[in-house]
Amino acid sequence: MLEARALRKAFGRTTALDGVSAEIGEGEIIAITGPSGSGKSTLLHCLAGIIRPEAGEVRLDGRRVDTLDEDDRTRLRRENFGIVFQFGQLVPELSAVENVALPLLFNRHGRRESLRTARSWLERLDTADCADHLPGELSGGQLQRVAVARALAVGPRVVFADEPTGALDSLAGEQVMDTLVGTARESRTTLVIVTHDNRVAAYADREIVLRDGTVAGASTVGTSTAGAPAAGAPAAGGEATT
Amino acid sequence: MITVIRMPVRGRSAPERARARLMSVGAALATFLLCAAVTLVSFRIDTPDDRLWMFTEREPRLVVALTLALLVVPAAVFTYQASRLATATRERRLAALRLAGATPYETRLIGAYEAGRQALLGGSLGGVAHLAVNVVLWWSLDGVVPLLSPVWTLAALAAVVLAEVWSGLAAGRHVVASPLGLVRRARLRGPRAVDLLLVALGVALLAAGLIGKGRFPVLGKYGAALSMTAGMVLLLFGLVLAATWLIRAVARRAGRVTAAPETLLAARIVQADPRAWARALTVVGLTVFFGSGIGAQQGNVLLRTGLQPPYLTAYLLIDLALLLALVTSAAALVVHQAEELLDHRRSFAALAASGVPATALGRVLTRQALIAASPVCVVAAVAGAGLVILTGADAPGWSPGAFAFTAVRAAVMAGIGVLAAVLVARASRRILREALRPEELRTG
Amino acid sequence: MYSLGEYIECIVAIMSTRHVLLGLLAERPKHGYELKKEHDHHLPGARPLAYGQVYATLQRLERDGFAEVAETAQGGGPERTVYAITDRGGAELARWLEEVEESAPYVVSPLFSRVVVAAVTGGAADGYLLRQRAAHLARMRELTAERRSGSPARALAADYALQHLDADLRWIETAMERLADLRGEIDA
Ligand SMILES: Nc1ncnc2c1ncn2[C@@H]1O[C@H](COP(=O)(O)OP(=O)(O)OP(=O)(O)O)[C@@H](O)[C@H]1O
Ligand SMILES: [Mg+2]
Numbered sequence: 038m039l040e041a042r043a044l045r046k047a048f049g050r051t052t053a054l055d056g057v058s059a060e061i062g063e064g065e066i067i068a069i070t071g072p073s074g075s076g077k078s079t080l081l082h083c084l085a086g087i088i089r090p091e092a093g094e095v096r097l098d099g100r101r102v103d104t105l106d107e108d109d110r111t112r113l114r115r116e117n118f119g120i121v122f123q124f125g126q127l128v129p130e131l132s133a134v135e136n137v138a139l140p141l142l143f144n145r146h147g148r149r150e151s152l153r154t155a156r157s158w159l160e161r162l163d164t165a166d167c168a169d170h171l172p173g174e175l176s177g178g179q180l181q182r183v184a185v186a187r188a189l190a191v192g193p194r195v196v197f198a199d200e201p202t203g204a205l206d207s208l209a210g211e212q213v214m215d216t217l218v219g220t221a222r223e224s225r226t227t228l229v230i231v232t233h234d235n236r237v238a239a240y241a242d243r244e245i246v247l248r249d250g251t252v253a254g255a256s257t258v259g260t261s262t263a264g265a266p267a268a269g270a271p272a273a274g275g276e277a278t279t
Numbered sequence: 280m281i282t283v284i285r286m287p288v289r290g291r292s293a294p295e296r297a298r299a300r301l302m303s304v305g306a307a308l309a310t311f312l313l314c315a316a317v318t319l320v321s322f323r324i325d326t327p328d329d330r331l332w333m334f335t336e337r338e339p340r341l342v343v344a345l346t347l348a349l350l351v352v353p354a355a356v357f358t359y360q361a362s363r364l365a366t367a368t369r370e371r372r373l374a375a376l377r378l379a380g381a382t383p384y385e386t387r388l389i390g391a392y393e394a395g396r397q398a399l400l401g402g403s404l405g406g407v408a409h410l411a412v413n414v415v416l417w418w419s420l421d422g423v424v425p426l427l428s429p430v431w432t433l434a435a436l437a438a439v440v441l442a443e444v445w446s447g448l449a450a451g452r453h454v455v456a457s458p459l460g461l462v463r464r465a466r467l468r469g470p471r472a473v474d475l476l477l478v479a480l481g482v483a484l485l486a487a488g489l490i491g492k493g494r495f496p497v498l499g500k501y502g503a504a505l506s507m508t509a510g511m512v513l514l515l516f517g518l519v520l521a522a523t524w525l526i527r528a529v530a531r532r533a534g535r536v537t538a539a540p541e542t543l544l545a546a547r548i549v550q551a552d553p554r555a556w557a558r559a560l561t562v563v564g565l566t567v568f569f570g571s572g573i574g575a576q577q578g579n580v581l582l583r584t585g586l587q588p589p590y591l592t593a594y595l596l597i598d599l600a601l602l603l604a605l606v607t608s609a610a611a612l613v614v615h616q617a618e619e620l621l622d623h624r625r626s627f628a629a630l631a632a633s634g635v636p637a638t639a640l641g642r643v644l645t646r647q648a649l650i651a652a653s654p655v656c657v658v659a660a661v662a663g664a665g666l667v668i669l670t671g672a673d674a675p676g677w678s679p680g681a682f683a684f685t686a687v688r689a690a691v692m693a694g695i696g697v698l699a700a701v702l703v704a705r706a707s708r709r710i711l712r713e714a715l716r717p718e719e720l721r722t723g
Numbered sequence: 724m725y726s727l728g729e730y731i732e733c734i735v736a737i738m739s740t741r742h743v744l745l746g747l748l749a750e751r752p753k754h755g756y757e758l759k760k761e762h763d764h765h766l767p768g769a770r771p772l773a774y775g776q777v778y779a780t781l782q783r784l785e786r787d788g789f790a791e792v793a794e795t796a797q798g799g800g801p802e803r804t805v806y807a808i809t810d811r812g813g814a815e816l817a818r819w820l821e822e823v824e825e826s827a828p829y830v831v832s833p834l835f836s837r838v839v840v841a842a843v844t845g846g847a848a849d850g851y852l853l854r855q856r857a858a859h860l861a862r863m864r865e866l867t868a869e870r871r872s873g874s875p876a877r878a879l880a881a882d883y884a885l886q887h888l889d890a891d892l893r894w895i896e897t898a899m900e901r902l903a904d905l906r907g908e909i910d911a
Contacts, residue, residue: 072900078721087632087717108636115634122720126629128544129622130551135543142540143635151538188633199720215871235892236885239863246853254853 178209303401394447481514574688
């Protein structure tokens, strides 16, 4: 469904992505991991059509994404994608429920309907009592759950999350991941999570390991037979799927 | 200690240096305008001169007074605005310093040092520029324009630097209160009762000047004019600041009913910090106030005496001065919107990433301007026209036509004020594009 | 490879059945069968306690004065004997709970040896580490799923295993980077 082939992206003299390929199926939950600076965020931004790679292609349902102009990519993102970042994505002046309603309003649902939908999402993510608070009055875990609600409220086909638990402790992170993954599975939403936390990566069906801008390896469900070599291609730059 | 104070000045980024330069420009303009105002005051009144009849003849006395005020007030406002230019970034930097262990006293000194330094640099330039212009005018107009003593220039410079140092000290106040408060700022300052006190004081001074007219206790009729001018300035400041209440009410109402996300965002952002908008709109309000006041005066005079060329020239000149003030106010607004975008760059970049078009976010800027500027401009226009009608009520010849002219002119001035704010907001979309770059999303 | 059961065995070994049973008795007097059931419930995934082991332990507790027979139901076998904790037993339990576990230097695992040997012999280490990572992560996925569906006790056990696997994984990652650095130095 979402497919990247031989992506290259450089910032000045640093090559952030150097021939990365990946294929993501409908309803799949994918973790992109790797050491700091390995190009995880850059890959996510390319997949989500936020930035354009210099070479290679990104396809959604077989349709090229990277060749679209800014307006078309913006529309594509609005109609298909939801995004969660590590922090700071909520508008500080809007209450939690208004923040969640915002993308719905931008999609021209009515005010009352948007706010109602937003509230029900907050309830679903166990943050109903935060609804009328400003982001500055919420804890990190509550903020992230509100952000997850905002990403999911528009019913996206793919949710991208860049270090969604990066600013949280274990338990708060677990709650956020539980709700994110749980709702994604229920609604068969594809989920792409960038993380360097293995316990977050363990929520995914499959992992893409980046190192120095190339795919270093991958792993899938059911490869853990003790002692036996697991699937995954150690060869640098190769596409590794199992 | 000195090193600690100077360190943050050296460690500035390119945009911060640009803002510092803007501060210097503000100080330069303020000094220049202050010197010009002093020069104007030292014109010998009642000395007949063809070319400068406006400043010396008895008839357009009120107009002269207004022009004087018009020159002094933007200078003062600009000084204040200029010192607030870098507040957003500076506060953030100072907060970081506080967390790094600087004492509250030290951080306040740092703010004052930065502001004072920039003021001294720019102010000196402004003073020199004024001296140059002054010498040229004095020489070319055979001494009708008096040569201002450099002592006055130094005094003006000192005033500007002191004002900037003071506002530099004041700007560090939040930081001093709570180094962490900036990171999680949930509560912002709303309207204050002091604003209404300003209004009362202004009305009192104005009334004193009016009632006193020719027989004012101090300085005779000049004293009365001075009292009226000061009263007007205070009244205006008070009104614009009191407009904070109105801005917030309008924003709250807009935010409560709208189905447009742009309006919702704009209304809530304005509602969260109406004071900042009121402050940024001071000069716009001022321009509308004078424009509408002068309009009332024009309506009265023109309909009474017909179109006489000397009046027309005078009015044209004054409208030009108003235009100048409007441009100044535009600068203040641009700065305000830039600061605000700085605060919102992460959340806006996240919205853009999730598919909100940049044009929609641009509309947020223009709607903010609309929500905030409308009440201020309406209040200023009504106040300006009302003041002239009230003070001139005893004068003969207020025909219905004059009233109609006044009303139309006031409406036009309010419209121009709002339009200026909206145009500035549209111009800020360039800064918005900068704020929406994907780099803002990187978590590293 | 570690299974959840193996991890629990480690925990149980550390905790010692004696003290677990004392802890369960602290709630109220119980008979042997009840104790066995509660033990298995609170420590899911651990090897179920054999009746024989329960009675042997209870008798040892009685001998040491930590527990006593509270009542014997008529006509019942040894299963119907109800045991209660004594004051000494309570004190012993408190002492044990106060005790700080020795921080073991977990360097004896085969994982560690294998990585070190692979690194020393060079070459294959990287590929091996990646495969080991994949295996660990797969196990972590199972544990994560288990934690989401299981009881609180099961979640605790899964957490314990997850965090240890995570520690291993992080060490593997550091090892991979260190090896890359080392190789860079040798090549240079
Ligand atoms: N806008 C940019 N300008 C310059 N260099 C950039 C930019 N964006 C990314 N890079 C560089 O590209 C490389 C990959 O960056 P990226 O943010 O994708 O890494 P990452 O894997 O997400 O790291 P982290 O885990 O620290 O977030 C880094 O070396 C980074 O310095
Ligand atoms: Mg990143």
